[in-house]
Amino acid sequence: MKNMKRNEKKRIHLVNLFRWRSTIAFAACLITILFSLGGVGYSFVSVTLKEVREMFKWFTIDSNILTALAATMIVPYAVEGMSRKRLTYPKWLQRIHYAGTVCLTLTMVFAVLFISWFDPVVAFGGANFFLHIISPLMILVSFFMVESGHTLDRIDNLLSIIPVAAYGGLYYYNVILAGNWDDHYHLNEFVPYYVSVLLLFVLVYLIGWGIRLLYNRLLARRNTVLKRIWDDDGLDPVTIRIEIYSLGVHAGLYEEKDSVSIPFDILEEVSDKFGIKLAELSKAYMKGALDGLEGKETGNTNI
Numbered sequence: 109m110k111n112m113k114r115n116e117k118k119r120i121h122l123v124n125l126f127r128w129r130s131t132i133a134f135a136a137c138l139i140t141i142l143f144s145l146g147g148v149g150y151s152f153v154s155v156t157l158k159e160v161r162e163m164f165k166w167f168t169i170d171s172n173i174l175t176a177l178a179a180t181m182i183v184p185y186a187v188e189g190m191s192r193k194r195l196t197y198p199k200w201l202q203r204i205h206y207a208g209t210v211c212l213t214l215t216m217v218f219a220v221l222f223i224s225w226f227d228p229v230v231a232f233g234g235a236n237f238f239l240h241i242i243s244p245l246m247i248l249v250s251f252f253m254v255e256s257g258h259t260l261d262r263i264d265n266l267l268s269i270i271p272v273a274a275y276g277g278l279y280y281y282n283v284i285l286a287g288n289w290d291d292h293y294h295l296n297e298f299v300p301y302y303v304s305v306l307l308l309f310v311l312v313y314l315i316g317w318g319i320r321l322l323y324n325r326l327l328a329r330r331n332t333v334l335k336r337i338w339d340d341d342g343l344d345p346v347t348i349r350i351e352i353y354s355l356g357v358h359a360g361l362y363e364e365k366d367s368v369s370i371p372f373d374i375l376e377e378v379s380d381k382f383g384i385k386l387a388e389l390s391k392a393y394m395k396g397a398l399d400g401l402e403g404k405e406t407g408n409t410n411i
Contacts, residue, residue, distance in 0.1 A: 130189025133253035137179040137186060140246040143238040144176040150235040165282075165289055167275050168239050171211035174271060175247050178208040182250065188362065196362045199258050203267055206260065209251045210268040210316045216244035217315065251319070252326055259327060260320040268316045269309060276305055331374070348382055349392045356393035360400020368397050 148169055152158075163169045181201055189195030197205075219240035224231040231240060282288040284301060291297055295304040352375070359368050370390050379386040 127190055129253040129255075130186050130195040133195055133250045134183065134186035134190060136246045136250035136253065137182050140179040140243050140250065141176050141183075143246070144172040144179075144243045147235040147239040147243065148172060164278060165292075167211075167272075167279075167293075168215045168236070170275060171208065171215055171271065172239050172243055174204075175208035175212050175243060178205045179247065179250065182254070185254075185362070186250075195254050197254060198364050202254070202258060202260075203264060205247075205251055205254070206264060206316070206319070207268040207271055209247050209319060210312065211271050212244040212247050213315050213319065214272070214312055215240055217311070248319075252323060255327060255330065259324045265313065265316045265320055269312050272308070272312050276308070280305075345382060345384055348378060348384060349388070352378070352389050352392045353396040356396025356398075357400040357403070358396075359393075360397040360402075361404050362400075365401065368401070370394065 148163070151169065163173070178201070182197060182205060185197040185201075186195055219231040219236070223240075230236065279289070279293070279295070280301065283291050284296065295301055295308070298304075355371075370393055372386075372390075375386055375389045375393065378384065379389055
């Protein structure tokens with residue numbers, strides 16, 4: 109009887125694996141959308157922005173819009189994560205999310221370390237408090253709550269610079285070449301523009317590198333936690349197979365087809381721990397993954 113209660117408790121824990129992270133990510137995405145778009149809207153109300161085309165003039169506005177877009181696309185996955193097991197999303201969405209997170213973190217770093225020294229009101233006053241502080245913090249929270257199933261690498265780090273590079277080109281044309289904008293970020297005031305841009309790209313890369321390092325370490329730690337969940341002698345072989353099958357179903361439903369693979373590191377540890385053949389666990393996982401893929405194609409996610 110004692111073992112049955114232990115099994116039941118452990119089973120509930122597995123079925124609800126990391127669900128709390130989906131809830132936090134869902135809330136963080138909603139707050140990001142609310143304050144990012146709300147801050148942009150307030151900029152028009154306060155006449156900081158007079159025309160829609162002026163949005164492209166400010167990197168803070170552009171990065172908040174990019175991040176609000178990413179957060180909006182993440183919400184359906186967070187909802188699924190709350191009802192299923194783990195919050196995962198495709199690689200392409202991870203890159204958009206990562207780029208938006210890097211961009212907004214850059215705005216926060218600039219506001220706290222640089223702008224606040226010259227003009228605290230511009231850094232934290234009015235809508236800028238939400239655009240410079242709240243939205244960046246919320247998008248960081250949501251980013252670290254998600255498990256895409258993919259680690260971040262140097263290519264991802266470099267790709268995250270693209271929005272900054274695009275804005276840099278627009279800024280250079282309108283400030284240096286055409287003279288349409290004033291140098292409101294003072295990139296050409298104290299040092300030559302090319303020096304400022306070089307330093308800016310180094311800073312952006314370092315911010316992306318730091319976020320990438322932390323994300324990958326969290327992902328590795330979560331995989332370790334997942335392995336430790338199996339460290340219970342009270343689990344019977346049938347329950348083990350059911351849970352391995354369930355993990356496969358989740359992978360089939362929510363991971364990209366070319367990303368679904370057998371997690372041999374986890375299965376080998378489970379095999380050694382409970383004396384179940386690795387081939388049997390692999391079959392259970394792949395059966396679940398195939399059922400999950402079929403459910404995805406037919407629209408039946410209640411497997």
